[in-house]
Amino acid sequence: MGAEISPKAPTSVADALPSNWVDRWAPAAWRPYLRIGRFDRPIGSWLLLFPCWWSQALAQMNSGDHYPDPFYLLLFAIGAMAMRASGCAYNDYVDRDIDARVQRTQSRPLPSGQISPQAALAFVVIMALIGLAVLINFNSFTIWLAISSLVIVAVYPFAKRITAYPQIVLGLAFNWGALVGWAAIKGSLGLPALALYAGCVFWTVGYDTIYAHQDREDDALLGLGSTALRFGDDTVSFVGGMYALAGVMWIIAGALAGAHLVYFLAVVLVFLQMSWQVATLDINDPMNCLWRFKSNRDVGFALLAGLAADMALSWFAGLS
Template sequence: MQSSTERPDAVVDAPKGNWVDEIAPPWSRPWLRLSRADRPIGTWLLLLPCWWGIGLAMMADGPRWFDAWIALACTIGAFVMRGAGCTWNDITDRRIDAQVARTRSRPLPSGQVTLRGAYGWLIAQGLIGLAILLTLGQAAIWMGVASLALVAIYPFAKRFTWWPQIFLGLAFNWGVMLAYAAHAGRVDAAPVVAWLGAIAWTIFYDTIYAHQDAEDDALIGVKSTARLFGDKSPRILAGFALGAVLVLMLATALPGRNLLIAWAGVAGFGLHLGWQLRKFQPDQGDTCLRLFRSNRDAGLILALFLAVAGLA
C-alpha cells in the first residue's frame, strides 16, 4: 500500500499512514484534510478542556447521567468545530500557506479545494456543531455563541500581535466553561480559573509547535511567540508550564471535593510538561512536532483524574 509520503495529494506534515490517506474514499480526502482529520491532535486539544469542565462540574455537585451525553456531544462537537475552525483558518491564511513549505500542500493553496467549496464546507460543519450545541441547554448555548468571536479573530492574530497563541488559547479552551455550563446550568469560578490555566498550557504547546515555522514566518512577516521568545523559549516556556500547573491547582481546589485526587492529576500533568521541556530543542522541527502531539497525553492525565474525583 502506498504510504502518505508517496501520495502526491497528501499534506506533507500529516502523520504517515493516517486514516484519511489510507482508507478514506478518495473524493472525501481533500475535505477531511481541510478539517485536519488526518492529524487528530487538534481535536484532542479542543476536546480535553471540555472533559476537564465535566470533571470539575461533577466535583462541584456530583455526577449525573446527562454527563455521559455531554462527554459524547463534546467529542463529536470538538471534531466538527475543530474542522470548521481549521477550514476558516485555511480560508484566511491561503496566501500565507502558499509561501510556507510545511503548509503549501494543504487543500486550498494546492488547489484540491476551491474557495467557494471551502466556504460551503465551513457552513456544513458549523451547522452540525450547532445541532449538537442545541442539546446542551441554554447556558451552554450562550457560551457556544460567545465563543464565535474568538474563533473568528484567531486566524488574523498573527498579523497584528506577537502573541497569537493567546488568542488560540482563549478560543481552544472555551470548552471547559461550556461543558461545565452544560452540566450545571451556570459558570462558576472553577471553570473560569481552569480556562486561564489552560490558556497558559496552550501558549506552552503552541509555541513549541510554532518553532517548526519560525524561519518561514520571519521571511513572510508572520508573528508568533516562537519568534518573540527565540533562544529564550525553554526558560520562558518553563514559566508558562509552572503557571498552568499552579492555576489548575487552584481551579481544582475550588469545587471542594476529592482535592487530593484532582491534585494528583495536576501533578501528573505538570510532570509531563516537565518531560517535554527536557526534550525540547527549538531548532529541531521533528522533535517540536512530536512534543506538541504529546500534549494529548498530558491533557488526558488530568482528565482521567478529574473524572475519578468527580465520580468518587
Template sequence: MNALLNAPVAAPADASVSWVDRRAPAALRPFLRLARADRPIGFWLLLIPCWWSSALAAGMSANAGAPVALRALAFMALFAIGAVAMRGAGCTWNDILDRDIDGRVERTRLRPLPSGQVGLFGAFVFLGLQALVGLIVLICLPPFAIVVALSSLGVVVIYPLMKRVIWIPQLVLGLAFSWGALMGFAALLEQLPPAAFLLYAGSILWVVGYDTIYAHQDREDDEQVGLKSSARLLGTATRPWLAALYAGAVVLVGLALTSAHAGPLAYVGLIAFAAHLAQQVWRLDIDDRALCLTLFRSNRDAGLLLFAGIALAALLA
C-alpha cells in the same frame, strides 16, 4: 504549479500517511485534510478542556448521584462530536484566510486550498456543513450553555488573522481552544463558578505553551513571509518562558481543583500533568522540528492524565 494541480490526492508536507490516505475515498481526501481529520491531535486538544470541566463540574454535583454522572457522560459525548466539527470548521476557516500564505510556506504549500485540490467555493460549502453539525450539537445543550458557547465565536473568527497583528497570536488561540474549560460547568451546573474561570485561565497558559513549541517548526518561514508568533518573539529564551507558562498553568488548575473541592485523586492527576509538562521543557530543542512536533502532540497525553485524575475523583465523590 501544474504538477500540484494534477495531484488531487497529494498529502500536505506537514502530514504523515494516515487513515485518510489509506481508507478514505479519493474524492473526500482533500476535504478531510482541510478539516485536519488526518491529524486528530487538534481535536483532542480542543476536547480535553471540555472533559476537564465536565468531570470537575460532575464532582461538584456528586451529591446528585447517578443522574449527574449520566448527564456528564452525555455532555462529554456531545462535546466530542462538537469538537470534531468545530475543530474542522476552524481549520477550514484558517485555510481560507491563509490560502496565499500557505502556498509560500514549505510545511503547508500542499494543503488542499493552495495546491488547488479544493476550490474556494467548495471550502466555504464544507465550512457551512461542519458549522451545521456544530449547531445541531449546540441546540442539545441547556440555554445557559448555548449562550456561553456562542460567546466564543468572535475569538474563533479572528484567530487566523492575529498572526498578522500581534506577536503572540497563541494567546488568542488559547482563548478559543480553552473555551471548553467553561462549557462543562455551563452545561452541568448552568452557571460559571470561580473554578471555571481558574480552569480556563490555566488552560490558556497551557495552550500558549504547547503552541509555542509547535510554532518553532515554522519560525524561519514565518520570518520570511512576515508573520508573527511567540516562537519568533521568544527565540532562544523559549525554554524559561515555557517553564513559566506551564508552571502558571499547573498553579491555576490546582486552584481550580481547590475551589471545586476536588478529591485527592484530582491532585494525583495534576501532579502527573505537571511532570509531563516538566519533561517537555527539559527535552525541548527549538531547532529540532521533529522533536517540537513530538512534544506538541504529547500534550494529548498530558491533558488526559489530568482528566483521569479529575474523573476518578468525581466518581469516588
C-alpha cells in the same frame, strides 16, 4: 462541493503521518475535505475536546456526581471534531495565500488547488451546522456562551498579522470549552471554571509556542508574529513558565470545586509530563517540536483520569 484532484496535486499533507487513515482508507473525493478539516491529524481535536471534558467532569464532581455523564461526553466529542474542522477550514481560507508560501503548509488542500475557496467556505458552514446541532442539546445559557466564542474564532487567523502573541488569541478561542462544559452542567459560570479556563489558556500558549517553532523561519520572512519568534532562544524558559502557570491554575480550579487528593496527584503527574517536554525540547529540530506538541494528549488523558478517579473514589468512600 466536489473536487477534482489533478495528477500533480499532493497525495498527502506534509505534517500528517503517512499511515493516517484518511490517506489509506478514505475515498479520493473525500480526502481534500477531510484534510482541510484536519481529520488526518486528530491531535487538534483532542486538545480542543479535553477542556470541555475536564470542565464537565469538574462541574459534576462539584455537584457530587459519581461519574461524568457519557451522553455529554459524546456530545462534546462530536462538537469538538466538527468545530475544529470548521475552524481549521476557515483558518486555511483566510491564510491560503500565506500557506502557499510556507513549506510545511504548501501541500494543504487550498494552496495546492485540491479544492476551491468557495468549496472550503461551504465546508466551514456544514461543519458549523453540525456543531450547532450538538449545541442545541444544552441549556440556553450554554448555547449563547458557546456562540459568543465565534467572535474570538473569527479574529484568530488575523492575529499573527498584527501581534507577536497570536498564541494568546488561540488560547482564548481554543479553550472556550473549559467554560462551556461547566455551564452545560450548572447552567451558569463559576470560579472553578474560570480558573480552569485560565490554566488552559496558559497551557495552549505553551504548547503552541513549541508547535510554532516548525514555521519560525517562514514566519520571519513573511513578517508574521509568533511567540516562537518573540522568545527565540528563551523559548524553553517561556514555555516552562506557561506550563507552571497552567498547573497552578488547575490546582486552584480543583480546590475551588472541592477536589480531593487523587485529582491533585493527577495535576502533579501532568506537570511532570510538561516538565519532560521542556527539558527535552530542541527548538531547532522540527520533529522534536512536533512530538512534544502531540504529547499534550497525554496531559489531557491524565487530568481527565484524575477527575474521574476523584469522582469514583468519593462514591466508594460514601458507600463505606
